[in-house]
Amino acid sequence: MQLLIQFSRRFLYRHPGQLLLALTGIAAGVAVVTGVALMRDVLMQSLDAAAEALSGTDSMRIEQPGGPLDERLFAELATTSGAPDLIPVLRTRARYGDQILEWLAIDPLSLSEGGPMRLSGPATGALVGGERTAMTSQRTLDRLGLEIGDRITVRAGGADIELELTAAFEQRRELDNRLIMDLANAQHLLGRQGELSWIEAPANARDWLEAHLPEGLVMVDSQQRRDSAARLTQGMRTNLTALSLLGLAVGLFVVHAVLSFLLVQRRRQIGMARAIGVTRGQLGRLMIGETLVLAGLGALLGLVLGTWLADQLVGLVRAPAAELYGLVTTSHVMPTWPVYGGIFLLALGAATASTASVLRAALGIPPGLLSRQSDGQVSLTRPVRMILVTLLAGAGLVAILFSTALAWVLFGMFLLLCACALLAPTLGMALIRAWQHFRPLTLSGRALGMLGAARQRLGPALAALSLALGLSAGIAMMVLGFRVAVDDWVERLLRADTYLTLSQGRIGPELFDQLAEWPEIESLSSVRQRDLGEGVNLAAYDTPEPAWQGFEWLAGGGESAREAFLTGQGLLVSEPLARHRNLQIGQSIDIPTPDQTFSAQVVGIYRDYASDRGTIALHNAVYRDLFNDPYRDSIGLYFADDIDRDALYQRLGELDEAVVTTDRHEVRRQTLEVFDRTFRITWALAVLVGIIAAIALISALLALGLERGREYATLRALGLTRGGLARWVMVQTTGLAAAAALLAVPISLMIHAVLSLAVQPRAFGWSVGFTLPIGPWLVLIPLALLAGLLAGIYPAWKIARRDPAGMLKGN
Amino acid sequence: MGNSSDQVLVLDDVSRRFRTGSETVGVLEGLTLSLERGQRLAIMGASGSGKTTLLHLAAGMDRPDSGRVALAGRDLANLPEPDITQLRARHVGLVFQDFNLLDSLSVRENIELPLWLNGLKIDRDRLDALVGLLGIERLMARLPESLSGGEKQRVAIARALIHQPDLLLADEPTGSLDQTTAETVLELFDRVARETGATLLMVTHNREAADLCERTLHLRHGVLHPD
Structure with missing residues (x-):
């Protein structure tokens, strides 16, 4: 066997170009899979990163379904006898230039001394030192080209807010792209006094919390948060994973092509080796060994390349993850040995499988073969190939047409691609x-x-x-x-002709009412959005006739639906939500509100590409009553005919310096x-x-x-x-x-x-x-x-x- | 040497050396020969004596380190490579020991290849006569991989002669054939070469093959010796 290995080694050394191509092929495929897998993990971890930074990997959150928590609850719980360490948190997203950051406001004094946050005295001081002081990780400062002491303007909650960066966390990867601030200061700057997003608690406090939490609040542990992130990003992750696996498959074609070429090159030598007594078993072991060594080296190279690639992919996915799912990711991936090991084994297995036909051909070489011609090469006969193509294509089509599960559809597409590969x-x-x-x-x-x-x-x-x-x-x-x-x-x-927002905060009811009186404006639409959890959006609309015409109905709709919508008897749901929950017209759905659960029938399913988790739409007047929220996020202005638009824009600008108008284009x-x-x-x-x-x-x-x-x-x-x-x-x-x-x-x-x-x-x-x-x-x-x-x-x-x-x- | 216009091939004081590692080996040393139209010359020699190198020099596929090679009256030293290639395409027919048929082309396409390379039209009568003479009419549509060694060499001979070259260069034409097949092929080779009046330079270590030619020289230590 030693001689055979020598024979193999010398032959491969004599074909460095082919060897390099095979290594490159497998390394490129593995790099893509590794890059996507690590990037996918970043998405999965993004909901939990902040929690880990605050209270360790094993924590739970107390949340109010459908809305913010009242800060008084924290005070009540914290002062109750036997209370665990609780951390009140306010969370929002902030945009800095084209970067989206997660703004986490905490009460520094509530952080336990032994906790993972490990705030030192000076850091605590830096956090509460001024009304606009904030901290982030050193890595984030470096990435954004900022230094401690810099003042930055971020846009959050519809307002431009100036912050001063007073300190940085070293070596805290989970705090990448996060701004940490004192809770009271953040509440004031964001206009969210008395509000909390959640209360962080240690996992072992579940029994105590169950005994003391008021009704209507929920506890969400870290596993549930991971599951939630997984559900939120499932579509994106599955698509990207499928793409990366296809990349690996293409890479394996390279390996197959190279190894089968190398086989042709040494058919004669293998024939001679067989003639002098090398058994098929020895030959098989040699060939498998070659493949494993080649695949192993290529995979190691691919893992290194893939880790670098993952950081680049995270950079690409950061904006959509924030815009679509509200997830703020870290800047860098956090590789784990199980991920590396899994991909390494996948590469070895796939490479071995892809070269099975080469191995079969090698074992089929008769002893003493002198020719280098391709006779005896194993290939499928035309009828066998056609039968296989038909079977693969048929199975693929069945999976695509008759399955509702995404994984099966992707598998079906893979089978169709296999059929194409056989026919190509x-x-x-x-x-x-x-x-x-x-x-x-x-x-x-x-x-x-x-x-x-x-x-x-x-x-x-x-x-x-x-x-x-x-x-x-x-x-x-x-x-x-x-x-x-x-x-x-x-x-x-x-x-609408133009859309109005405020650069500083939400739009109060007075402004809406004031605009409704203007003769230049024929009608107003508006929207107020709220997160219902799990990425589902609640949208409260004012829908004058032209705005109502903007809905493209996939089911329901029409005048009766509008009447039901306006009176609160009917809700609209977006197509994604209808699909995810299998909702039909006439079906009743529940919306959790701070005081009760509101139920109404679905009267229209409309086309919507804004959120893949889905949106429930209800009339603004109904929403105001249910949520006691008189504000709006934006207003659509429908101009009257024959007005002086410039004059109207000027008048709008004079309303308030915070008014921002954006035309529909x-x-x-x-x-x-x-x-x-x-x-x-x-x-x-x-x-x-x-x-x-x-x-x-x-x-x-x-x-x-x-x-x-x-x-x-x-x-x-x-x-x-x-x-x-x-x-x-x-x-x-x-x-x-x-x-x-x-x-x-x-x-x-x-x-x-x-x-x-x-x-x-x-x-x-x-x-x-x-x-x-x-x-x-x-x-x-x-x-x-x-x-x-x-x-x-x-x-x-x-x-x-x-x-x-x-x-x-x-x- | 005869009249230069009759001289199809001239090698004058030709030397060719090869470098193997740090050592330089002289394969041909001051070799001189000329071949007039219609002459048939065999060069015999042991393996490694430089026979194939001599043939490559004669075909313009290799250049000498010193000396002069003239093909069809043109001194190859003064010609750029594309002109030498075209000269070879037009004036030389090659028969190899390993046949060197193009596996991807049919027998007919292999035979027609020199005509295409010279931009010549296919002369059906000549093609039919040649393949008839070589007994390969029934093989025309087949691919080389399905032929026996003897059949392959007959196709190679047809390919070498189809464009009526001035010089036929044969490198061990029976080297890959068994004795019976070799005899048949030699007989055909002789007949076709005579009927086409081709000038022949054959390198071989087969005495029977050499006997087809009027003159035989021996290549030893890079120098030609009379029979």
Whole structure:
């Protein structure tokens, strides 16, 4: 066995380029999976990070469902005999430039001395030192380019608030992107006197709390918070995980292509080894060992790269996580050994599985084989392949069409992609043969004809390429189609001429009433939003007729629904909520309010892309009574005809210096900006998959060049010039890329259809109309041709400059 | 040496050395030979004596370290590489020991390859006559991998002669064949070469193959010796 290992080692050393490609392929795939897995953990941990910072990993929160806690409760509990250590917390989100930070206000004096917060005397002093003093982590200061002593203006609760950074926490990763402040100061600055978001308590205080908490309050432990974060981000995480696994699959195609090429290179040596007595078992162990070593090294490299990549992905996901789910993530990932170990084992297992056919082919080499030709290579016969394709495609379609679970739909899509991968080599070669048939006597026709004979070698690369290109284009089509849907939705929804908010706080009822009196304004709409927990939003609307027309009804709606809505007998629900809770028209739903539970029937289900957890809408007058909240977040102004708009804007500006008006075009632009930010990570992953595909292409082309070296030398000997041979090779690379690009077109269409029609409704709850944005194809095809051309330059140059005599002699 | 216009190939004081590690090995040392139109010359020598190197130099696939090589009246030293390639395509036919057929092309396409490379039209009559002579009519649509060694070499001979080259260079044409097949192929090779009037330079260590030629030289230590 020692000799066999030596044989293997020396052979691999003689093919460093191939070895490097295999390592790169697997490392790139593992890096994408690692990056997404670590980033996913950041999302999961983000709801808990602050709690861990305050009271350790094992804590619970006392919350008021559907609203803030009354601060007096804390005072009552804290002064009750036997009370555990309790920490009152007020939480909100603050925007600093384009960064979203979590603003946590606590009572520094309530932090236990031995607790994880470990506030030293000076730190406590820094926190309570002034009305606007705040702390954050040193890492956050560094990332934002700030220093202790800087004054910053953040936007929170609809107001611009100036804060002074007086101290920084060292080595507190869980406090990244968090501003810590004294509770009383924060309540004052935010205009939320007497309010708390929750009370943090140690987990072992459950019995005491159950005995002393008033009715209507709930206790949420850290596991429940993690579950909640998991549910909130499930759609996003599942999508990204699926994408990353597809990236790994494409990477494994590279490994498969490289290992099967290396096998062809040493068929003769293996045949000789078998002839002199090497058993199949020894050969099998050797080959598996090679794969494991290769996959292990590649996976280690991938884990390192993936950890770096994860930090970059967290940067991309930070804004959408905050905007869509209200989650403020840390800036850096916190890798754990179980994550690394799991991915490492996954890489080893997947690499071994992907090279099973290579192993089978190696074991099938008869003793004494002298030929290097591909006879005896294991491949599926056409009928077997077609049966497999039909089975995979059928099973995939069944999973997609008949399952309501997202995981099954993604699995179904994976099966469809497997069917495509099996078909791609046959169809790709048929395309190449068709071109050859079209121009049989030309250089390009003959060069493409030569490709046809290398199907075994090029099959995996063609499959990998077309899948990767199809995946990139399909995702792009889905995103663009979705963008069109969101744009249409915003266009329909935004009916008011302008929208008014206050830069300092909420809009009081007086301003609304005052505006309603203005003759230049025909009608007013408004919205007041409230978090009902689990990401579900409560929206209280004033809906004059034109605003009501902005709803796109998927069920219900109409005049009777409006009447029920206005009188509080009917509620509207967004499509995502209706899907998640399987709500129908006429069904009753409960809304927890501070005093009671309000119930009403669903009278309309409307299209909504604002929240994937869903929204319950009720009339503002009803909301005011239920929640005793007279405020509004924004007002929509519908202008009367033939007014002097400039004069009206001037008058609005004179109302209050805090008044901000934003016309509907600007709101639309901002909405699409948020949309684009949300999908930046999807684009990034699509590009990464594309990069892995490029590695697959280069790997295939280099393998082709090396494997066909003797044929190229013969052509040169027979009189094909260097330029002719270079063109020959580049025609082949471009032809291969073109075939892959053409195959990618129907694959991308399928991926677009599955993502838009099946994945989106199940992951996020909203339906997206099927559109056909062909832009990605217009980019994909020229880009693939260009990539093919560029990828051919090096092999063409290398092959053409080689001396034919040397190539013929050296075989 | 005869009239230069009749000289298809001239090697004049040609030397070729190869570097292996720190050592330089002289394979050909001051070698001189010329081949006139219609002549058939065999060069014999042991393995590693430089026969194939000599053939590569003659075809312009390799350049000498010193001396002059002239092919079809053109001094290769003064020609750029693309011109040498075109000269080889037009004036040289090559038969290799390992056949070197292109696996991805059919027998017909392999044979037609030199015509395409020279931009010549296919002369159906000549093609049919040549393949008839070599007995490979029924193989035309097949791929090389499905042929026997003898069949492959017959296809290679047809490919080498289809464009009526001035010089046929054969490198151990029976080296990969069993004795019976080798005899058949040699017989065909001889017949076709005579009928086409091709000038032949064959390197071999097979005495029977060498006997096809009018003249035989021996290559020993990089120098040619008479038979």
